[in-house]
Amino acid sequence: MSDTxxxxxxxxxxxxxxxxxxxxxxxxxMKIAGYAAMVVVFLVVALPLYWILVTSFKQQQDIYxxxxxxxxxxxxxxxYHAATTQIAFWDYVRNSVIITAILSVTKIVLGVISAYAxxxxxxxxxxxxxxxxxxxxxxxxQITVISNYALVSQMGWRNTYQGIIIPLAxxxxxxxxxxxxFLSLPGEIIESARMDGAGxxxxxxxxxxxxxxxxxxxxxxxxxxxxWNEYLWPFLMSDDQRTGTLPIGLxxxxxxxxxxxxxxxxxxTVLAMLPVxxxxxxxxxxxxKGLTAGAVxx
Amino acid sequence: xxVTASQPAPTLAGRPSPPDPVGEPPRRSxxxxxxxxxxxxxxxxxxxxxxxxxxxxxxxxxxxxxxxWNISSPYADYIGFKNYVTWWHDPNSHQxxxxxxxxxxxxxxxxxxxxxxxxxxxxxxxxxxxxxRSVIFAPFVIxxxxxxxxxxxxxxxxxxxxxxxxxxMGLTVPNFYQRPGWALFMVTATYVWKNLGYTFVIYxxxxxxxxxxxxxxxxxxxxxxxxxxxxxxxxxLRPTTFxxxxxxxxxxxxxxxxxxxxxxxxxxxxxxxxxxxxVYQETFVNSRAGYGATIATILFxxxxxxxxxxxxxxxxxxxxV
Numbered sequence: 001m002s003d004t005x006x007x008x009x010x011x012x013x014x015x016x017x018x019x020x021x022x023x024x025x026x027x028x029x030m031k032i033a034g035y036a037a038m039v040v041v042f043l044v045v046a047l048p049l050y051w052i053l054v055t056s057f058k059q060q061q062d063i064y065x066x067x068x069x070x071x072x073x074x075x076x077x078x079x080y081h082a083a084t085t086q087i088a089f090w091d092y093v094r095n096s097v098i099i100t101a102i103l104s105v106t107k108i109v110l111g112v113i114s115a116y117a118x119x120x121x122x123x124x125x126x127x128x129x130x131x132x133x134x135x136x137x138x139x140x141x142q143i144t145v146i147s148n149y150a151l152v153s154q155m156g157w158r159n160t161y162q163g164i165i166i167p168l169a170x171x172x173x174x175x176x177x178x179x180x181x182f183l184s185l186p187g188e189i190i191e192s193a194r195m196d197g198a199g200x201x202x203x204x205x206x207x208x209x210x211x212x213x214x215x216x217x218x219x220x221x222x223x224x225x226x227x228w229n230e231y232l233w234p235f236l237m238s239d240d241q242r243t244g245t246l247p248i249g250l251x252x253x254x255x256x257x258x259x260x261x262x263x264x265x266x267x268x269t270v271l272a273m274l275p276v277x278x279x280x281x282x283x284x285x286x287x288x289k290g291l292t293a294g295a296v297x298x
Numbered sequence: 299x300x301v302t303a304s305q306p307a308p309t310l311a312g313r314p315s316p317p318d319p320v321g322e323p324p325r326r327s328x329x330x331x332x333x334x335x336x337x338x339x340x341x342x343x344x345x346x347x348x349x350x351x352x353x354x355x356x357x358x359x360x361x362x363x364x365x366x367w368n369i370s371s372p373y374a375d376y377i378g379f380k381n382y383v384t385w386w387h388d389p390n391s392h393q394x395x396x397x398x399x400x401x402x403x404x405x406x407x408x409x410x411x412x413x414x415x416x417x418x419x420x421x422x423x424x425x426x427x428x429x430x431r432s433v434i435f436a437p438f439v440i441x442x443x444x445x446x447x448x449x450x451x452x453x454x455x456x457x458x459x460x461x462x463x464x465x466x467m468g469l470t471v472p473n474f475y476q477r478p479g480w481a482l483f484m485v486t487a488t489y490v491w492k493n494l495g496y497t498f499v500i501y502x503x504x505x506x507x508x509x510x511x512x513x514x515x516x517x518x519x520x521x522x523x524x525x526x527x528x529x530x531x532x533x534x535l536r537p538t539t540f541x542x543x544x545x546x547x548x549x550x551x552x553x554x555x556x557x558x559x560x561x562x563x564x565x566x567x568x569x570x571x572x573x574x575x576x577v578y579q580e581t582f583v584n585s586r587a588g589y590g591a592t593i594a595t596i597l598f599x600x601x602x603x604x605x606x607x608x609x610x611x612x613x614x615x616x617x618x619v
Contacts, residue, residue, distance in 0.1 A: 034422055139353070140552045143355075147359050248443070276441070
């Protein structure tokens, strides 16, 4: 049953003949409409990105023209210089890198070991603990910030890395994702590894993880992107470039003076977008896999 | 009736979606509890973090909602339901509640309808579809704060992209910064633009995992394209639709970054404030943490009720699939 439908699905996505037939009732007119729609969609999504990029290479006076220049008349990289000097740009980059790195590694490790315990080990209360971890997904961060803010400030942890990192380090989604992955592994392999006397940790490291790379990579990328983009909590915890992350630094660029210096702001935005976009372009398949794997369970 | 032909009723079981968890593999019988110590060590850090930084504040938040705490003072008085009464009678709260409902319904509906439409479009054999797929998904990975800042200039009433397009076509473009309704539109549009890629990708995966044989059977039966979509495809996508309706709604309600960098809840005070933004503003800007906690508690209760209803509807809906 599932075999046949898998074949059909492959046919739909990759096959020529079948698909051509499916399209045939609509004819070439529909095909043209399809391409037209695709171009419109492409423009709607890509035009703002192009606009941001073009503006970041304009001189200030060339921004205030009507109609606007769609290609910079006086191409310049001064906005990039301005963006990186008007604010302590590289301090924010450093903070973003440090916080994202530590937080991601922590979350990935915690997610994997929690998922391993929930999927592979036997102990009383396992079902309950699973629910406790997963239910955290339903509690928005925004509702917990007031009390967490009070707690962390009391400890004197505002404007520290640990104050930003530790409250964000609990893992619900990743635990869920990895647990599903571990449960989907063939039981015989796990069993035979057990027979060979592999202890729980050796089992995790040598047997379970090597079979779970794709999901682990997906989980890792989603985590890195999320932490890189995290805004509210670092924003509340940081007053300046000591611990502020890049998104927060950008807002200082924005508020630097009364009139908006759009070119440097756009340049800063481009610099902030670039790392995730590159990561995304390189690894989008993995990332999408992780997102859809989370969705399948529903 | 349409699906009759020779096909069995559509079941989810036949979907080839890869990571369908297969349940627990068989376990060896010996030492059933020998592993509990290791399990405890592995689970404890995560559990402690979630308890301290998710569940504790959730409860503490309810306690704070009955106080007049001002975020910086070490002391606070319990004032009963006074904050709740204030919220109930505050016209600004009504405005914010209305904004939240409008923003949430608009973003959820738009991103789901458009996401499905785009998934259907780009599931077709079209040249260059992979490029367009990537482009649609790309904004989803960019920081909301960065996008919010950049989109301020996209919507700039004098020199922005939207203004320029309108200008070239001889249209008058509204002042997105100052007109309350248009400001809310701007924030909504920005959010949908950023997050459309998520619903798109999930729907696309669901489409690729669907059973094309059902569609073919319906086609042979002579069903129109619309009926095939409505009677065959949509029911198959129902689990995906339910999943998305819950996750997208939870995400939309939580939006903070875009609103904070684009409008700070304004113009004219509260035109684009949502409840999450109001929580921030009352707590950290107006130093009324007790009142902020009240709004957060009310928001949580609303979310809880909405989610329970969604899950109920989902359970009922799944039985009819």
